[in-house]
Amino acid sequence: MAPLSAPSEAVTTGKIIHATGYRNLSPDELVDLAIESHIVHIVKRSVVGGDESFFIADLGQILRQHRRWTQHMSSIRPYYAVKCNCDPTFLNVLAELGTGFDCASIEEMRAVLSLGVDPARILFANPCKAPAAVAFAREVGVLRTTFDNIDELDTIKTHMPEAQLLLRIYANDEGAFICLGDKFGAQLDTTEELLSRAWELGLNVIGVSFHVGTGATNPSSFCKAIKDARLAFSQAERLGFHLKILDIGGGFQDDCFEAMAPIIRDAIRSEFPAGITTIAEPGRLFARSVYTLVCRVISRRRQLGSAARSGVPDMLYQNDGIYGNFMNVIMEKETMVPYLVKSKKARGFLHKPKQGDALQVTNHRYSIWGPTCDSTDCVVREVTLDSEVKIGDWLKYKNMGGGFRHFILGISTELTELQHIQVPRPLSSMASAAPMTHFMSIVKRCLAISWCSAEGICGLGFIGMGVAQSLA
Numbered sequence: 001m002a003p004l005s006a007p008s009e010a011v012t013t014g015k016i017i018h019a020t021g022y023r024n025l026s027p028d029e030l031v032d033l034a035i036e037s038h039i040v041h042i043v044k045r046s047v048v049g050g051d052e053s054f055f056i057a058d059l060g061q062i063l064r065q066h067r068r069w070t071q072h073m074s075s076i077r078p079y080y081a082v083k084c085n086c087d088p089t090f091l092n093v094l095a096e097l098g099t100g101f102d103c104a105s106i107e108e109m110r111a112v113l114s115l116g117v118d119p120a121r122i123l124f125a126n127p128c129k130a131p132a133a134v135a136f137a138r139e140v141g142v143l144r145t146t147f148d149n150i151d152e153l154d155t156i157k158t159h160m161p162e163a164q165l166l167l168r169i170y171a172n173d174e175g176a177f178i179c180l181g182d183k184f185g186a187q188l189d190t191t192e193e194l195l196s197r198a199w200e201l202g203l204n205v206i207g208v209s210f211h212v213g214t215g216a217t218n219p220s221s222f223c224k225a226i227k228d229a230r231l232a233f234s235q236a237e238r239l240g241f242h243l244k245i246l247d248i249g250g251g252f253q254d255d256c257f258e259a260m261a262p263i264i265r266d267a268i269r270s271e272f273p274a275g276i277t278t279i280a281e282p283g284r285l286f287a288r289s290v291y292t293l294v295c296r297v298i299s300r301r302r303q304l305g306s307a308a309r310s311g312v313p314d315m316l317y318q319n320d321g322i323y324g325n326f327m328n329v330i331m332e333k334e335t336m337v338p339y340l341v342k343s344k345k346a347r348g349f350l351h352k353p354k355q356g357d358a359l360q361v362t363n364h365r366y367s368i369w370g371p372t373c374d375s376t377d378c379v380v381r382e383v384t385l386d387s388e389v390k391i392g393d394w395l396k397y398k399n400m401g402g403g404f405r406h407f408i409l410g411i412s413t414e415l416t417e418l419q420h421i422q423v424p425r426p427l428s429s430m431a432s433a434a435p436m437t438h439f440m441s442i443v444k445r446c447l448a449i450s451w452c453s454a455e456g457i458c459g460l461g462f463i464g465m466g467v468a469q470s471l472a
């Protein structure tokens with residue numbers, strides 16, 4: 001990798017800089033550059049600062065994932081599942097790309113509508129909704145929603161009688177790490193009764209949906225669900241409904257997407273020969289790989305005595321854990337993979353190496369823990385890193401976009417395509433509304449975003465949810 005100079009000035013001041021110097025960098029290199037730049041910025045403000053972790057969002061990765069989708073699922077329109085990650089910058093790029101949105105709550109609908117998205121692009125994909133949420137959806141014009149039980153039909157009849165309904169049927173991939181079938185989805189021996197009740201109530205059923213579970217690995221679970229959906233379609237048609245939408249839900253994974261896509265497409269083609277619209281609700285496939293989380297090591301326990309002799313790994317304590325952005329360690333049993341941020345600028349602020357005190361470059365085994373006093377707050381049980389890690393060092397974790405909680409530092413690594421995408425609204429309003437210092441005082445955890453104008457100029461500036469809200 002060529003020596004890089006971090007655009008720290010541009011990031012901290014929001015100055016426009018030329019992108020030419022960065023064009024040859026890979027997405028990973030650009031992300032690393034943004035990490036270094038933000039760390040330099042944090043440490044400049046306060047050497048002992050950086051007590052909060054931060055994210056970097058690679059907006060170019062959204063484009064790459066979207067491109068993957070359109071290549072392999074060209075006839076299936078994605079309705080991104082907002083619950084997975086509701087960062088407004090991320091949603092804004094998807095809105096510009098023309099996706100639909102699967103929202104599960106009032107807050108999610110608000111987040112999407114605030115971007116100026118037409119309510120017709122939103123599916124309220126929660127089959128068990130609070131009456132107030134149904135009333136809200138009606139008020140803002142989100143008419144498409146799902147149901148899977150009789151009481152829900154009554155709620156909908158009362159609060160949104162003109163709803164366009166999708167019957168959510170049971171589906172389950174045994175290998176999925178979140179089995180949504182445990183909570184939602186009508187069994188096939190109940191669908192006829194549900195559809196009859198909808199007919200009696202004069203409601204409008206327009207389609208069938210399912211979700212095989214998050215982290216599905218078995219394409220036959222999709223095939224089975226598509227077959228079941230066909231049966232439900234037939235039941236509905238016998239009652240007099242004219243169904244036109246098949247919603248195949250989410251559950252798509254990065255490492256088997258290409259292998260599963262043709263099997264899913266074929267199953268749809270054979271069960272639904274023509275004339276229906278197929279949509280999907282991908283969440284993690286779009287969001288996960290966009291985000292890198294960077295945490296700071298705040299404390300360390302080098303093993304002594306018998307623990308050292310029996311080879312218990314040294315322990316690192318970092319500023320984020322399972323009660324923060326590592327919830328998926330518990331929720332989804334995800335194995336986290338840390339990388340030490342090795343850039344010289346990012347290391348050694350607290351420990352200026354003395355002569356003979358160079359960081360060792362031999363393997364080190366660590367367990368990694370969150371900042372709380374709870375002993376379940378363990379992020380990584382054991383990992384071997386190729387350098388010693390000290391207090392003040394930074395660890396980065398890739399693929400952290402599924403279920404993040406905090407603010408984002410964003411950078412685009414697809415400059416040419418992003419030229420055609422408008423600068424996200426919060427950023428454009430921020431740029432003209434007040435000087436950067438003002439924003440710095442509003443948001444503690446900031447996010448920076450880069451974009452590229454038609455002249456090939458790359459801008460970097462800070463943006464944060466707090467900012468967007470305070471300017472709204």
Ligand SMILES: Cc1ncc(COP(=O)(O)O)c(C=O)c1O
Nearest residue numbers: 081214250251252281282283284
């Ligand atoms: C109704 C619904 N749609 C879509 C998704 C997104 O699923 P995934 O992230 O597995 O694609 C979820 C999962 O949380 C969901 O509950």
